[in-house]
Amino acid sequence: MSADLTTTLVVNGRTVTRTAGAHLSLLRWLRDVADVLDPKYACGEGVCGACAVLVDGEPVSSCIVLAAQVDGARVTTAAGLTGPGGELSPLQRAFHEHHAAQCGFCTPGMLICATAMLADGMTRTRDEIRHELHGNLCRCTGYQQVVDAIEAAQGAAQGAAQGAAQGIPP
Amino acid sequence: MLQGSARPLEYLVPADVAEAAAMKAAGALVLAGGTDVYPTHVGRPIARPIVDIAGLDALKGIEVTHDGYRLGALARWSEVAAANLAPRFDALRAAAREVGAIQVQNAGTIGGNLCTASPAADGVPNLLTLDASVELTSPSSRRVLPLEGFLTGYRSTALGDDELLTAVLIPRGGDDARATFLKLGLRRYLVISVVMVSAVIDFDERGRVREARVAVGACSPVAQRLRALEADLRGKPADSLEEVVAPAHLAELTPIDDVRATADYRRRAAATLVGRALAACGRDR
Structure with missing residues (x-):
């Protein structure tokens, strides 16, 4: 085959x-x-x-x-999710600022699912963020910083996330 | 959507249901959402042609018909979860949000869940309590089977070699029934069920049970309706349903010992969850 x-x-x-x-x-x-x-x-x-x-x-x-x-x-x-000049999306920047990656292996998937999550522009509680991210496993940093980053990025990430969800580079 | 010029025999795109069924009859593996096909082939090739039915519009959508509801076999879990359905579908919709993660719910289909026929399929107990039937289509015929008759054993169904499951049919009536789905796993998320319970209870104006349907999954090769319990629930007041449950009602379950739980634990957990599900339906009335 x-x-x-x-x-x-x-x-x-x-x-x-x-x-x-x-x-x-x-x-x-x-x-x-x-x-x-x-x-x-x-x-x-x-x-x-x-x-x-x-x-x-x-x-x-x-x-x-x-x-x-x-x-x-x-x-x-x-x-x-990164802009044409290499500029980070608000979500990517928040991951960087909150040290939401250790080994980084889960990070691309985390960024994708969080981008889709934030695309509706709604503000979520930490519990809601955890719930919606339940399909992304991290085996080193734990989830605290990931949730911190997504919480910080919501609102700020809104515009860029919507563009990305439509397949438009920010 | 499909625009590749090369179309080798290893990847078949049928024009319609009849052609897809003929390709399956000739030995092709049916692929819809793919969420069961790939995990069963980790580390080894898929050694036969794939017939990709995901593009067949006739198998899509959730619609109200003269006879009830028709869920196309390709209805994805995220569509089921978001669909505007009557309260009696609440348990099915709750299950739709528990199948894998969002990425899986966006791909996995209700038809695939039934054809894989896992004892732990989250869709099955909830479709049993909705009295679901399945529509099976071959190149030359169409037949409808009750879901209980379709699921014949552990990962085994009555689907013929030349048949596709094309739709799930839910009969009319009892739309205001209360429905609860409870799933017990070893963690909150991404788990194969240890025990699951679906209850759909239709109450009369006085708050007594007009009709009850209760099913338990992951405690037998195929999820089972608890018909003796259903009979005993009839006429009981909404606030007393949990007390009706007795060990004899679960006697037909045949739970096994495995890596997730012992048979004894499963049997006890099933009794507890059945009681909780009934109580939840009663409170919700």
Whole structure:
């Protein structure tokens, strides 16, 4: 089962066309074929959230989606939240300021799911933030600083998050 | 949406349900949301063609029909959770918010949950208490089976080789019934259920049970309705339902010892959760 399939995705605003194995997951397509390395492979079964990306604005676990299934879609990874000149989104800046990453492996997925969470512009309590982030596991810093960062960024992140959720680079 | 020019046999995109069913009959693996397909192939290739049914519009959407509700097999958990449904669907909607995480709820489908037929499938007890049926479609025929008849055992269903599950059908009536779903896991989130309970209780004007439907999941190869309990609940006042539950009502459950809990613990937890679910429905009336 190695026959190849041509798939085109708009990754972080850039149109990428690649021919690769027809059964590749979106995560493998991004990392191994398109050289987009910020979504991480960890559990491989849709539990940990390290591979989360936005597909047409919705967070999905890219390890359990076929690249072919989302042919033509707009895909936003954590790197796509950064502006064209390298400026951080308000959420990324808040993660930096609150030291919300230690090893950093869960961070791309955290940023993606938090971006989707904040896209509606609502202000959430810490408990609500924790609840909505339950699909993202961190095994080193703990979640305190992540929640601190998201709490600080909500409101400030609103505009940029909405743009990103629509696949528009901020 | 699909625009690749190469279309190898390993990845099949059917034009309609009949073609998809024919591809499945020829040996292809059906892929909808993918949330069960990939986890069962970690570290090994999918060694047969995939038929991707996610683009079939006929399998999408949640709609009210003359006979009741029709949930397309491709209805995703996030759609079920957000759908504007009657109170009797509250337990199903609660379960929709407990299936994996948001990323999984955005991909996983109600049809996939039923076809995988895990004993711990969160959708199943809640669809049993809604008296759900499933619509099965082959290239040449269509049939409707009660969900209880569709689920035949541990990860086993009555789905024919040339059939697709195309919709979940919920009959009309009792929309104002109270519904509760309780799930016990080893942590709050991202867990496979140790025990789960769904209760849908229709009360009359005097606050007595007109009809009760109660199901327990993860305590037998297939989630089960507790029909003896349902019969004993009939006519009981809303504030006394928890007291009706007796050990004999759970005698048909066959829980197992596994890494998550012992059979004895499961049986006791099931009794406790059934009582709590009934009490919650009574309070909510």
